[in-house]
Amino acid sequence: MTNEYYPSTPYFLTAEIVRAIARAIDSKNDNASLDNKCKDLYLSRSELDALIEEHIYKPIAKLKLKKSIENEIKALVAQVFDNYLQIVANYSLAEWTRDDTGAWIIEVLFCPYMMNAIHLLGKRTKPFQKSDYMELIVAESSGIDIALNIIEKRVEGWQEFYRKLAKTEKDKITSWRRGESLPSFYSLYNLCNSYNKDTSKNVLLFLIAARAIDYFKITYGSNALMQYVDEPELLEDFIDYFKYKVRDLLDRNAQYAAYSNQTEEPVHQMSSIISMYLVKILREFADGNLKQSKETFVKAFDLSLYRSGHMCKKVIEVGLVIASWQETPDMNLISKLKSVQNLYGYTLPTIVTEDAKRKKENLVEDWEINMWRSNAQRVFNDFKVELPEKYAVYSSILPVYLDAKELKLDLKNPNKNIKLNDNSKLHRDKNKKKQITTQLIWNTLLEDLDAVNKLLQAGADINILSDNNESALLIALQHMNLIEINEPDDSFYQILKDLSYTPKTINAMTSKKHLLPLLSAVQTGRLEVVEHIVKLGADVNKKGGGSHLDALTTCLFLIGTIKNSKLSNNRFSMIAQDPETAIARMSDFEFSAFIRETQGSLGLNRQEVTSHLVQSTKSPDAIAILKELSEVFKEQTQANYELFDLREMRKIAKLLIDRGANPSARYDWSGIDGYTPFLLACELNEDELVTHMLNNATEDSKDDIINTVYRNRRNGQVVSYEKICQHFKADDVLDIVDRSLTLASSDKVN
Template sequence: MSSKILPPYPTPVEIIRVLSNAFDTKLNNKTLDDQVSKLDTDYRVIRSLFSDAIEKPLKKYISDKAAQLLAGRLSILISNYLATVGKVALDGISRSHSVQLLAKYYFSNLAAEIVASFVEIIGGPHPVMMVASSDKAVDVTLNWLSSNEKGWNQFLSACSKEQKDRIAAWRKGQDLPSLQSIHLMRSWANESCPENIDWNRVKSLLIIARAIDWFRQYDLGSVAAEEARICLWSDKYSDNFATKAQEQQIACWKKFNNVFNIIGPIQHDLLRTSKKSKDAQRNLRDKLDNARKVLKRIDPEDNTIYWVDLHEARWHVLSGDLEKACKFYKMAFEGCLYRNGEQQKDIINEAVIVAASLKNPDKVFLKKLKNVAITFGYEIPVTSSIQGKKSNKTSEFIEDWEVNLWQSHFGKVFPKDGMFVDAVQPSVSAKIGPGFIDIESVKPDYRYPNRVIKVGETWKKSMPQIVFFTMIKRGGVVKKLLKKGAKLNVLSDSGESALLLALEALNVTEVPLKSLSDSLYKLLTRHEYKNKHKDIINTRTQKKRLLPIISAVESGRLDVVKKIISMGADPNGRGLTDEQSPLNTCLKHIGTIKYPARFLHAQNTLPTTPELLDGNRRHSAGLSGYTLEHQAQCLAEKKNNRLFNSMMERSNKLMIDRMAENMSLDTMHEIAKVLLDAGADPNAEHMSPVKGYTPLMLAAELNEQDLFKAMLNKGGDPFKTYFNPTLKQEMDCQKIAHAWHAQAVLDVLK
């Protein structure tokens, strides 16, 4: 990118570098410098760079609580910024103009919110005074400390002349305090330092003040600070960045007035779904060539050429040539990043269909598309939990079922009627809809007990015999296959093992109701899982993410959970569509049994989160579309359907009744303790029921005193917080317990 003009939006790594300079947390991190100008940085690298460059250094110099609070706010700033990049277009605007817009109408608001919320929690000068242009923020903070921090003046008196001169230079703005010097202030007065000074607050306030003064060294920083002051003074936060951006775009696009009569017909005639005239293919070819020449002349910096690349790609699709189309989608994708708002999503959604539908799907390109979609919040990761060492494998970004899903929608995105008259629509086959199997037509092959069979009438699924006959509950066949030497360490093409399917038969929480027969489970667990049994026991299915240890928890049976753990199950494995841990799953079911009315209310008021949408997609067999937006539309239609709502209400009540009959609170408490003894993490963060929630927080909410104590004994952190978006504040276990009137837990926290 170094040889090209910068896109209007700075990259997230550019933002991280600016913040690390402002807070003086920047380490000698070559990765930061290497990644700063990349437009498709791995979303996980962005997170790790933020942690290394900001969060970890802050924790080194100030208290964990203050560092978590400040880093949490800055992390939200970056997340919100990337969401804005994905929505608000700035194409046609130069970087120099765009950063002025961002400073005045965007970052000023976010800065005001961060300073106000931080000062409200830890105390300090009025936020307006900290960002006022007439005074240095460090000077304002030191004045406030002299008036409000007991012992501060005594501390200053005990400082040496050199130290007093240094503070005076900070006050005058002649020098900015370094993070290191702020950290070492406590040692300046040695034995004379008063003990009652709240050094965590002192250091935190000075670090915030230092960052404000760093920004105000620059014209853009001064503009942002002044706008932040106005926001704080009026207590009104401006939300007109998008409007201002659009106004600036209109002004910048005036130079393109002469080409609108060229662009318009191309855009109209290359609609994917419209019927094409006989001469459309040749005529549009000429128009595209002409448009490219004109835009090259008017826009030599190629800021808008991605538009031609996109329509060139579409022209090749409608001509039936997916290989050439994919080349131009790559160019359009690279050209639109960090400039074109919502159309970035449209280009990604169109490109994944074509890249997946090639004879050999272009998984490298699909990985790039998915990565950027995650970065801008259009999609969620394949694995959102922090589990194990990350690799650069394609499978950590896209799964086989997703490729199949994209392939299955080719005909909808590019219908046959929209193709050019003489073009042949590419033949793309995929698995879509429910898989129907003629069970009686499948016979066991005892001569080859490890044979893999393909089953299905609507589409084929590969399954080892032992897995298939366990699925259809043919105990006699399974027993005979085992006697003939069938291996148990085998999986179907979607990741199912025979043991998992036997465990799912015991699942008390599933509707339609399961048999709860344990005959197959007992049969299979009596046989030794040799060699790679730990791999099988910790393998989850692809789409629904079923995991043996979680299936065991959902049986409500202590003996089953103990057995699966003894076979090597990871007590911190993640499963189900929202990536639950076994301990969190156990706590959620305790909550359902204990407070069924609360559960029903929660089910009726579930927020439409990306995790909920992805769960719907994973359970819909491709019938609800392929994007998260499609899932939102599908769910909205369901919520307006009286029959569907009635069915869901009945289903939830069936589940509650089933759990009441087959799960006891005492047993679930014992299961939770067994998981803790096996190493389950009470501080593991989850996306559900609330983003950032931990099992310990859930125990606090449910007023589970004994379990709360057990988790504390296993390293549970009651001071860990999550951000409550409704209250706009960090909540720890004590605040959660107060909110839910969990007196028994509050007694523990006294």
């Protein structure tokens, strides 16, 4: 795909924003690689995060500020990109050009963020005050000159330090003060580093802020910041203001279009061009011209990015159908579409993997291709297009079909494959017409203990995995899993546990549900089972499951649920009674897991799923069924959770910590960015486990554990362990951490 011949987008590409911030603080003034990324329409979330880390976070880390200040600055930067992408993903500026929107977007969206950062610094960088930073904003002369004047007044010993500087250094500073040039990041860094006082870090930060403000004024105009001088803006307020301004633009554009349509000349608006492409795409697809339909789609997709707002979501869904129905599914196009979904926060399924060779956005599973194939008509319904019968795939859930011969045990060939799902319209990896599994795995799934025993005696290989990456051992652990809606049965585990397993088998993650043997072992609630799986070589830090959690976090969540088992019941009841709230509260990983389970049968995005469930709850029959299911769920769940033992779960958590589980491992949970097992243990007031985490940490890792914070993506606020302990009244944990910090401080003094 190429976008060289398309007009520039009305929205800035995210790499352009990274470059603007980097240039303002001069972290990477000339960087060809970053410049190239600024032309990339398809920049993925992981690539964006890497750019932010390299060009913004690393320079901030070099300042060696207090960890709390550094974290707050990083959180503010992260919130800039989150909120900006939310705007880009939902609000169309299709009829406008960069010349129309560029200065306006900077003033309406980015100036308030800059002012919020300045207000933050005014609170946290003594001896400088908010008024000092405001003086930099309103000054008509060089901000560096103003900053140095303030430093001379507020920083003890600075004048003496300046007097002893070499003439070349003084000449350089004089040039800055006159506004003849902007100081580089490293010039300021070296100057303050040679000052070598307790206040040098805050002096450096003050000078970098002055440099950034000067750069902003020179580049974007001196008045852009003035309207925000008085008070810092709430994030919600200026997001709402931006939406208002977008609606105003759209209204004006509609009036212009209505006026223009009265003339003989047609109005070639960008949204109209995209719509015409879509009509052509749908016609070509319905006629069976799949290759041509894909080529036309690529043009529409390119034009939609950073331009069409929420329309882009529908364009992507059309593209996923078209790419999936190609004679050979276009994995490259699907990965680009998934990457944009992830970047824009549309929260459709994104594969989670720790394969270092391939980025997660570029991994596509068979079930996803089949989901889009089987939902082609649903996607095309929005365009009032009726597809021919040849595009009908009647089940995306893929029910299992076996003929009678394949059900019979073949003990002479114990590793014989069983073929499943003979449906020629469904995509198979590696050109397979059918999915396959082994007799051993299949009979373990069927819970046929006699057949499993016979196959093992006949020499069945326990390390052969199914197409879905399942092993017989994993399924045996699932039969014991206390969070599944079944009565636990360990008979299969008992006959499988003492056999020889390869590390690949122990760490294999299933394709759809992302199950892992270690996570399933933790969910049995049995210490000896977890210990056994760890001894077999399980990676204690590998993440899996619908919520993409590691074993320690999974264990802690179970501890929290055991303490209040009604939470699990309430979650199911909420889906039945208030699906709109239940779906809205799901994290991206949870919702992706929900889509994996339903494979699009209830909808392909949050809006469709919510609408489907809300409609279902209006039916008396559906309400009765949901109520009955809810009661069964509550009864079985309560019975299983009563089998958990809190003391045993704490022993499992300690075992995982002893084997190297990371208390600082970050995860995303319901809009919370960067929660960790340590923070979760604080929330649960698990003083015993917090003590174990800190006692098993080195001095450096202990500092990382305690100083890790999370960011609430809804309001951009940074939250530390102290705030968590105070909110959840976890006084025992707070005392333990405070004592640990006091002890560490006294050790440093001694």
